[in-house]
Every structure is written in C-alpha cells, then in structure tokens.
Amino acid sequence: xxxxxxxxxxxxxxxxxxxxxxxxxxxxxxxxxxxxxxxxxxxxxxxxxxxxxxxxxxxxxxxxxxxxxxxxxxxxxxxxxxxxxxxxxxxxxxxxxxxxxxxxxxxxxxxxxxxxxxxxxxxxx
Numbered sequence: 169x170x171x172x173x174x175x176x177x178x179x180x181x182x183x184x185x186x187x188x189x190x191x192x193x194x195x196x197x198x199x200x201x202x203x204x205x206x207x208x209x210x211x212x213x214x215x216x217x218x219x220x221x222x223x224x225x226x227x228x229x230x231x232x233x234x235x236x237x238x239x240x241x242x243x244x245x246x247x248x249x250x251x252x253x254x255x256x257x258x259x260x261x262x263x264x265x266x267x268x269x270x271x272x273x274x275x276x277x278x279x280x281x282x283x284x285x286x287x288x289x290x291x292x293x
Contacts, residue, residue: 169193172262172284179248182291186247188262188284199265200238200245201280204258204289213275214260215247218268225274230256254293259286 169192176186190197201216215236217224224236235248245262263280273279 170196170264170282172264172282174260174262174284174287176260176287176289182250182252184249184252184289186249186260186262186287186289188245188247190243190245190264194243196266196281197264198267199269199274199280200236201263201265201269201274202236202245202247203261203263203277204256205261205286206255206258211261211277213277216269216274217245219264221268223271225271227275249289252289252291254291257289257291259288261286 171191173189176184179185197219199218202214203211204214205211213227214230215226215234217236217238233251238245262284264282265280269279
C-alpha cells in the first residue's frame with residue numbers, strides 16, 4: 169500500500185509549489201501523476217512523470233507554465249505552478265501507478281493505483 173499526502177506553498181509572485189509525500193510501499197511506484205478537479209467539472213489530468221526516468225507529460229492547458237518533478241530519495245513529487253490563473257483554481261490530487269505508463273497513458277486516471285486526498289488551490293483574479 170502506498171499513502172500519498174499533498175501539500176502546497178506559495179512561492180514568489182504568482183507561483184505555487186505543490187508537494188506529494190509518498191510513504192509505505194514506495195518501491196511499487198513507477199509513475200506519478202497530478203490531476204485536478206475544478207468546481208463543476210470532471211477530474212482532469214495535469215502532469216505526470218516516471219518515478220525513475222525522464223519521461224514527463226503535461227496537459228495542454230498547463231504546458232509551459234507547470235513543471236513536474238520528483239525526488240526519489242525523499243519519496244516526494246512536486247508540481248511547480250508558474251503564471252497561475254484563476255482557472256487553475258481546483259483541488260489538486262497526486263496519484264501513483266504501479267506501472268510505467270506510456271506517454272499516451274499518463275492522462276488515464278484508471279491507470280493509477282493510489283491517490284492522495286487532494287489539496288485546494290485557489291487563485292484569485
């Protein structure tokens with residue numbers, strides 16, 4: 169079992185950094201993903217990264233603004249959010265998969281085996 173806990177911090181200017189701390193059977197993690205659910209909308213993919221590789225993927229809506237990364241030694245994943253907009257307001261979830269997802273599979277929520285409870289991000293205009 170893998171437990172995931174999200175947290176966030178405000179960086180300088182209009183930047184935020186979300187963290188996802190993993191614990192438990194972290195050796196089972198091969199892909200990490202970030203999803204969000206905006207009010208009144210379905211959950212959507214934001215970004216994903218291989219746990220032990222360099223492959224990453226982003227939703228078009230965040231490409232060039234958000235950066236996903238991970239620190240295996242700390243068992244943490246991160247989502248750097250720059251140039252945030254009010255439409256980025258959502259509950260953000262991190263998720264872990266027990267398989268290496270292909271680029272075309274990062275956005276498939278059903279491919280992920282473990283989920284955090286989410287953290288609220290509110291961007292005011």
